[in-house]
Amino acid sequence: MDEHPIHDIFVIGGGINGCGIARDAVGRGYTVFLSEMNDLASGTSSGSTKLIHGGLRYLEHYEFRLVRESLMEREVLWRNAPHIIWPMRFVLPYAEGLRPAWLIRLGLFLYDHIGGRKELPATKTLDMTADPAGKPLKKLFKKAFEYSDCWVNDARMVVLNARDAADRGATIRTRAKVVGARRDGEHWIVSVENLRDRRVEEVKARLIVNAAGPWVDHVLSAAVGQNDVHNVRLVQGSHIVIRKKFDDPRAYFFQNRDSRIIFAIPYEEDFTLIGTTDRDYQDDPKSVAISDAEIDYLCDAASEYFSQPVKRDDIVWTYSAVRPLYDDGASKAQEATRDYVLKAEHPEGSAPIVNIFGGKITTYRRLSEAMLEKIEDLLGKKGKPWTANAALPGGDFPAKGFDAEVKKLKNIYPFLDFAHARRLTRLYGTRAKTILGLAKSSADLGRNFGADLYEAEIRYLAENEWAVTAEDVLWRRTKRGLRLSKEQAAELDKFMRGLANMHTAAAE
Numbered sequence: 001m002d003e004h005p006i007h008d009i010f011v012i013g014g015g016i017n018g019c020g021i022a023r024d025a026v027g028r029g030y031t032v033f034l035s036e037m038n039d040l041a042s043g044t045s046s047g048s049t050k051l052i053h054g055g056l057r058y059l060e061h062y063e064f065r066l067v068r069e070s071l072m073e074r075e076v077l078w079r080n081a082p083h084i085i086w087p088m089r090f091v092l093p094y095a096e097g098l099r100p101a102w103l104i105r106l107g108l109f110l111y112d113h114i115g116g117r118k119e120l121p122a123t124k125t126l127d128m129t130a131d132p133a134g135k136p137l138k139k140l141f142k143k144a145f146e147y148s149d150c151w152v153n154d155a156r157m158v159v160l161n162a163r164d165a166a167d168r169g170a171t172i173r174t175r176a177k178v179v180g181a182r183r184d185g186e187h188w189i190v191s192v193e194n195l196r197d198r199r200v201e202e203v204k205a206r207l208i209v210n211a212a213g214p215w216v217d218h219v220l221s222a223a224v225g226q227n228d229v230h231n232v233r234l235v236q237g238s239h240i241v242i243r244k245k246f247d248d249p250r251a252y253f254f255q256n257r258d259s260r261i262i263f264a265i266p267y268e269e270d271f272t273l274i275g276t277t278d279r280d281y282q283d284d285p286k287s288v289a290i291s292d293a294e295i296d297y298l299c300d301a302a303s304e305y306f307s308q309p310v311k312r313d314d315i316v317w318t319y320s321a322v323r324p325l326y327d328d329g330a331s332k333a334q335e336a337t338r339d340y341v342l343k344a345e346h347p348e349g350s351a352p353i354v355n356i357f358g359g360k361i362t363t364y365r366r367l368s369e370a371m372l373e374k375i376e377d378l379l380g381k382k383g384k385p386w387t388a389n390a391a392l393p394g395g396d397f398p399a400k401g402f403d404a405e406v407k408k409l410k411n412i413y414p415f416l417d418f419a420h421a422r423r424l425t426r427l428y429g430t431r432a433k434t435i436l437g438l439a440k441s442s443a444d445l446g447r448n449f450g451a452d453l454y455e456a457e458i459r460y461l462a463e464n465e466w467a468v469t470a471e472d473v474l475w476r477r478t479k480r481g482l483r484l485s486k487e488q489a490a491e492l493d494k495f496m497r498g499l500a501n502m503h504t505a506a507a508e
């Protein structure tokens, strides 16, 4: 076999777009190499509000194409990944002096009807004086609208796309940074630095997909060597996580006086997720962090609605990310388009690069299909679109069959308590059985690092899901970081270092 094969496609970036494209492309018969400089989903794709949604607010900016495509994706994605995606109802209280009730109703009518909704329930009006959704809110909210969208575990959706791409033959490298890319006639020579040992490898490919998210312009200037690059507008968004403020499974959609909106969403069983903010960002996306002003903004905005105010002391975790929005010249950050733009550069007789600007978690599968159309034009056609009806790893059970799946797992492994079985099914779906193997008791799962996070799960994550550090495990593959103490996290960190050293030694 050729030691240095020429891959059809080199994907820069292991966020949702890079991994989605890698999966679609390899499934159609292209050879694919994907390189991610840090961990999968360590960029924007683990820092979202985690909604598979049309984006009710985007209707106000006349983004009908985007809203329609996104609404249509909700049921497609839910069907293909019912472990990590599920329907959620949103309660939008009518607030006097803000958007009139008729306008909200009209928006929701469109929302219900332009996106091919079949399984998700329609909008209804709530009497907040009688409905339990009114209970945690101030008494001045008497009326609300309740509508449907879906929730997604964003970081896991990325890793499952990468897993499926690898299962189908793609090469996925993490901690592998693209530091240079030069054209050599009809192909690219891409320099990839292994950030663990600093070795640089050269990989040949016929086409580059630049899916570097907030770094897309940086890749063009620093690695590809282009001058004067300015395609994306970086917009920071932050979230706070507090101990739960309400028991209802529904989420809230709150309008703010500045005409922005925030969500308050049931999160990880015992918490409430509140976000997001929207502000222009100029620094390195890697160092993005919530500011004091953003914390105040989110606490104040939520406290306008909840009868018990949200205070700084309630916050148990925060996260921030940067939206790589296509720069359409909008005056305010919140008005910049959320739609995606794919731009190919293909000088006569030389290898092409296709850049991605913008996009949402919700539209990644459709974006991937649009990218594959461009790739087909540039490299020649291979297989047909296939991802609309293909389960992601572990998602091969009926969309409404989650509870039955938990029961099945408990029947096979009666020693699991219900919460543990549920958590494993949520994260791994039918693949939970691969983690549990022949275990007959918790002791067979190895060391317990706290909060039902056992060695068996961690080894699975290291061997199958590219987890290298404690942070990969605690904040992306799982959210056990919310529950482990500092000491427990330090123990896990030690264990992960041991595993990583073992893998490095085995590879040498």
Ligand SMILES: Cc1cc2nc3c(=O)[nH]c(=O)nc-3n(C[C@H](O)[C@H](O)[C@H](O)COP(=O)(O)OP(=O)(O)OC[C@H]3O[C@@H](n4cnc5c(N)ncnc54)[C@H](O)[C@@H]3O)c2cc1C
Binding pocket: 012, 013, 014, 015, 016, 017, 018, 035, 036, 037, 038, 039, 040, 041, 042, 043, 044, 045, 046, 047, 048, 049, 050, 051, 052, 053, 176, 177, 178, 179, 211, 212, 213, 214, 215, 219, 223, 235, 236, 237, 238, 276, 277, 321, 322, 323, 324, 358, 359, 360, 361, 362, 363
């Ligand atoms: C606050 C916030 C809330 C959001 N909420 C939602 C939501 O609820 N629903 C929704 O649909 N969308 C939402 N989005 C949008 C969505 O999260 C993003 O559009 C999406 O995650 C972008 O994915 P990506 O793959 O393009 O970028 P990223 O996830 O950032 O991936 C790019 C990757 O490229 C890697 N990379 C960069 N340079 C190099 C290099 N030189 N070599 C190798 N790798 C490199 C980075 O490390 C990174 O992992 C939200 C975004 C934000 C910020």
